[in-house]
Amino acid sequence: MNINEMNKYIYRKATNEDFDELYSSPEAEKWLIPHYDNRRGATLAEPSVAKTWKVFRYMENYERGNEISDWFVYLDKDGSILIMQERFPMPPPYEIYSIDDNREQQFVVLYCSKALENDIQQICEQVVDLGRQGGYYLTGDPEPDFWEDPIISYKMAAPNDYGRYY
Numbered sequence: 001m002n003i004n005e006m007n008k009y010i011y012r013k014a015t016n017e018d019f020d021e022l023y024s025s026p027e028a029e030k031w032l033i034p035h036y037d038n039r040r041g042a043t044l045a046e047p048s049v050a051k052t053w054k055v056f057r058y059m060e061n062y063e064r065g066n067e068i069s070d071w072f073v074y075l076d077k078d079g080s081i082l083i084m085q086e087r088f089p090m091p092p093p094y095e096i097y098s099i100d101d102n103r104e105q106q107f108v109v110l111y112c113s114k115a116l117e118n119d120i121q122q123i124c125e126q127v128v129d130l131g132r133q134g135g136y137y138l139t140g141d142p143e144p145d146f147w148e149d150p151i152i153s154y155k156m157a158a159p160n161d162y163g164r165y166y
Contacts, residue, residue, distance in 0.1 A: 007048055009130060011140035014042040014056055022056065025079035031111035032083060035162045036071065043138040045130045052077045055130055057138045071163060072107075074123050080113035082123055084154065085163050097161055105149035110157045124154050 019039040022028060042056045058071040074082040084107045090098040099106035107124050116123065130138060131146035157163075 009045050009134060010048050011043065011045050011134040011138050014044040018042075018044055018054065018056070022054075022073065022075050022081075025075065025081060027079055027081040027113045032073065032081060035110075036083070042073075045134055045138045055127060055138070059137065069163075071110075072127050074116070074127070076113075076116065078115060080115040081111065082109065082113065082116050082120065083111040084109045084124070084127075096158070100153070100155055103149055103151070103153060105147060107152075107154040108157050108161065108163075109154050110161065110163050120154055121152075125152050128152050 016039075019042075023033065023037075023039060036058070038058060042058045044054055044056050046054045054075045056071075056073040056075065058073070069085045069087050072084050072086065074084075086105065087097070087099050087108050088105055089095075089103075097108075099108065107127070109120060112120060128147045132144050133142055135141040135143040135146070
């Protein structure tokens, strides 16, 4: 990896201004606010040059203990949002929240703005790139084994899947 690749993203803790930008998006009212109104505890990655998007990573809330896994929220400059979780196979009774049988790891898309529907695969690949270059928690420390499955894939969440066990 050359120095230019290392500097193409900025990794940092999300600020109040970042949360204001995310939650003021008209798309946030459709899914994020009703199902996951959490304006703290996220890390963030964004391009270092053109600030055209941000990826927030919310860590699983161990205090509540009902969240399936960490959340990634992609915010585009036009306010479009893609919300997904990185998941692994799950044992009963949680297999209803699991992933495709032939995958070791997969993104589950909980919400996607219409404007981003054709970009889901590309965004998933970008999030994996961010994770590999900036670490599992988007800290800026490279973690090449962030994605374990040989294929970067996603599936749409079931209608009753809100990223929590209950």
